[in-house]
Amino acid sequence: MDDLEFRRTIYADPHSRDERLKQAIAQDPAKAQAWQEARQLDDKLKQAAKVPVPDGLAQRLLLRQSMQAHRKQQQQRNWFLGLAASTVLVVGLTFTLWQPGQVDLAENALAHVYHEHKALVVDENLSLEQVNAKLASFGGEFVDDIGKIYYANFCDFQRIKSLHMVVGSPQGKITVFIVPSSESMKFSEYFSDQEYQGKALNMQQASLILVGSKQQILTPLEEKLKAKLRFSA
């Protein structure tokens, strides 16, 4: 290692572990001296570079971060509250705006059949009086026996209180809805989906809706109910 390379090495990195540097130092006392001085200078540089760190810098760094995180959380919370508020608003508006909208009888009838599937399973074996008691709230009554009544309960056709029944027939159980007439009803005489078919009959004061499976013939029961259902004026 020549002089220039030696000097370059000890000034570029006084703590170099280069083997050739070690040899040069071992062989030449002058180089050992120079190396020693270079390391002393480096110690001084380290001392000088260690400028005092401002008091409390670490705490200020942590504080600033936690403020920032807090602000962010707050913003997120506000954002969430905003979302919640506007959701409530939208839901509310939807309800009020939909209210005067049309009630699709067919769609509702099918939805109720699916939703209250238990109605097709239970057997409450209701008497005609019990059913008439319910019908009375619409001003209606069955004037004569309509056969076996498995189920009868009020249900909600988009805010219109209606009667949901399951009635026995030679065709098997058939679901019957009696929905008081309202101005905003969308009425379709025949309707169906993959599983069920339905038939609706407008009786002025109320609609009579029958829903059964695709194999069932609904007309006989419809005729029978129509004949026995009376509404007081």
Place this chain on the structure above:
Amino acid sequence: MFFRKQSPPASVNADMITKQQRYEALVQALHADIYRYAYWLVGDKAVAEDIVQETFLRAWKSLDSLLDEKAAKSWLITILRRENARRFERKQFDLVDMDDYSLADDGPDHDTQLQQREIHQLIGSLAEEYREPLMLQVIFGYSGDEIAEQLDLNKNTVMTRLFRARNQIKDALEQASERRGRKNG
């Protein structure tokens, strides 16, 4: 949609706690050296602290991507240098004028302190391209290879700059002591 929202906050909070702990560890371990490096980069205590604040805030935001301390250190240095460069884009500063640190009464003896002060000024008067690699080596104990990687230079360039930096300081110190020698003699 609304019901699903209920469980995540708990785990998010848990993540926040460990993230917080990692951040605190990072600050404690590195803030002093990062501040010193910033100081030598900008030559002003207040500006250095500002840049360090910015740097650590950025670190917080990207903490998840920092895997170990070594990577964090090099990452912080990179951010710090970028912040410093941005400062220069905003405003063209005059020549960097290093803050003077006053002499403490209870420090090392007066001569040593005087020399420390001299060296402090000499480091400050080095060209930035010399001062930066020198500080990476002296403050962070970086090797030539690490400095080369950090500053995106080749290693020979780095070694040359380190050599010149120390050489300049040594020459200046010798000249100063000669002047003192003549005065005293």
